Amino acid sequence: MDKNMKILIVDDFSTMRRIIKNLLRDLGFSNTDEADDGNTALPKLQSGNFDFLVTDWNMPGMQGIDLLKAVRADPKLASLPVLLVTAEAKKEQIVEAAQAGVNGYVVKPFTAATLKEKIDKIFERIEAG
Amino acid sequence: MNENNICSDEGLNYAKKLVECIEQGNLEEAEKVMEDLSALRESHLFQELGKLTRDLHDTMVGFQLDSKIADMAETDIPDATERLNHVITLTEQAAEKTLSSVETSMALFDDLREKSEKLHENWDRFRKRDMDVDEFRSMSSELDEFFQWLDQKTPEFSSSLSDIMLAQGFQDLTGQIIGRVITLVQDVEEGLVGLIRMTGKKMNVPGAAEKDKKKDWPDIEAVGPAVPGVDKGDIVNSQDDVDDLLSSLGF
Numbered sequence: 001m002d003k004n005m006k007i008l009i010v011d012d013f014s015t016m017r018r019i020i021k022n023l024l025r026d027l028g029f030s031n032t033d034e035a036d037d038g039n040t041a042l043p044k045l046q047s048g049n050f051d052f053l054v055t056d057w058n059m060p061g062m063q064g065i066d067l068l069k070a071v072r073a074d075p076k077l078a079s080l081p082v083l084l085v086t087a088e089a090k091k092e093q094i095v096e097a098a099q100a101g102v103n104g105y106v107v108k109p110f111t112a113a114t115l116k117e118k119i120d121k122i123f124e125r126i127e128a129g
Numbered sequence: 130m131n132e133n134n135i136c137s138d139e140g141l142n143y144a145k146k147l148v149e150c151i152e153q154g155n156l157e158e159a160e161k162v163m164e165d166l167s168a169l170r171e172s173h174l175f176q177e178l179g180k181l182t183r184d185l186h187d188t189m190v191g192f193q194l195d196s197k198i199a200d201m202a203e204t205d206i207p208d209a210t211e212r213l214n215h216v217i218t219l220t221e222q223a224a225e226k227t228l229s230s231v232e233t234s235m236a237l238f239d240d241l242r243e244k245s246e247k248l249h250e251n252w253d254r255f256r257k258r259d260m261d262v263d264e265f266r267s268m269s270s271e272l273d274e275f276f277q278w279l280d281q282k283t284p285e286f287s288s289s290l291s292d293i294m295l296a297q298g299f300q301d302l303t304g305q306i307i308g309r310v311i312t313l314v315q316d317v318e319e320g321l322v323g324l325i326r327m328t329g330k331k332m333n334v335p336g337a338a339e340k341d342k343k344k345d346w347p348d349i350e351a352v353g354p355a356v357p358g359v360d361k362g363d364i365v366n367s368q369d370d371v372d373d374l375l376s377s378l379g380f
Binding site: 013016018019023026059064087089091093096098106109112114 | 287291294295297298299300301302304305349351352353355360363364365366367368371374378380
């Protein structure tokens with residue numbers, strides 16, 4: 001896993017963006033950028049050479065699930081790994097996210113260990129091809 | 130124009146007749162005309178009142194049929210109470226966790242300061258060549274112990290800080306819950322404004338159709354954090370549940 005990879009953190013709560021940013025830095029990933037919803041995230045992704053997207057679901061403007069669908073529908077971004085970090089805990093939501101092509105799903109509140117485990121798993125799977 | 134209105138041909142005729150009677154000094158006839166005129170006005174008033182009563186009745190019936198207000202009273206308000214109680218729980222948990230971690234960190238920090246002060250003192254004596262060989266040996270082993278202690282305690286220290294940071298996630302979770310309660314308060318306010326307006330001439334409840342649409346959320350829309358006692362049914366309770374569900378889907 002490339003510790004220098006560029007990661008976009010999307011959440012409408014700036015406190016949560018800071019928490020995720022700090023956790024990622026603890027894990028050795030310090031090349032991060034932030035957006036507060038799908039509408040601001042998508043242009044960044046389209047022009048920014050990001051390697052990994054960590055997004056919330058429930059946001060004003062464009063929601064995380066719609067951002068995920070937009071990413072998968074964009075030929076340039078389609079293979080971007082996406083981790084949902086969200087308080088949304090309905091089973092049908094998790095199924096919907098899986099069907100939309102999410103790479104990992106973390107429910108809030110979460111621990112640093114859970115975040116690390118999911119990121120490791122995502123990139124293990126990608127490296128294994 | 131309403132034919133029973135005072136401002137009508139009929140009313141005008143009464144008025145002319147009244148002027149005539151007064152000019153002729155015919156008191157008896159004048160009083161009779163005034164009575165007729167008054168009856169004309171009253172019948173108009175009763176008609177308006179009747180219309181108003183009918184409108185009010187229709188609106189009341191319509192309003193009762195509109196399940197929005199009933200839903201709010203029966204479900205949404207108790208739900209909001211539960212949600213706000215959950216906010217208290219979440220903020221309390223976050224505060225407790227933060228305080229515990231700060232206490233652990235402070236205790237560790239006090240140990241650290243005490244140990245380094247002692248080492249610093251000995252180190253100064255060593256630099257001033259004010260230390261014999263035995264004391265130097267003892268300082269050496271103290272230094273070894275200190276480094277061991279540091280290696281052992283550093284993870285504890287950083288995990289306390291990490292816990293404090295993660296505990297701040299309550300702001301996101303409670304913010305989402307409070308946001309939903311604010312929406313409900315706005316809905317109730319609109320309902321009450323509608324109720325007040327019903328007593329006025331225009332008896333429509335503004336925004337009712339719009340609100341209904343909003344309430345009819347498609348299931349897959351975001352609903353915010355699950356609140357115990359409010360969100361029942363197909364809710365996952367932990368990250369393990371999420372992982373199990375995803376692995377059942379071939380993840």
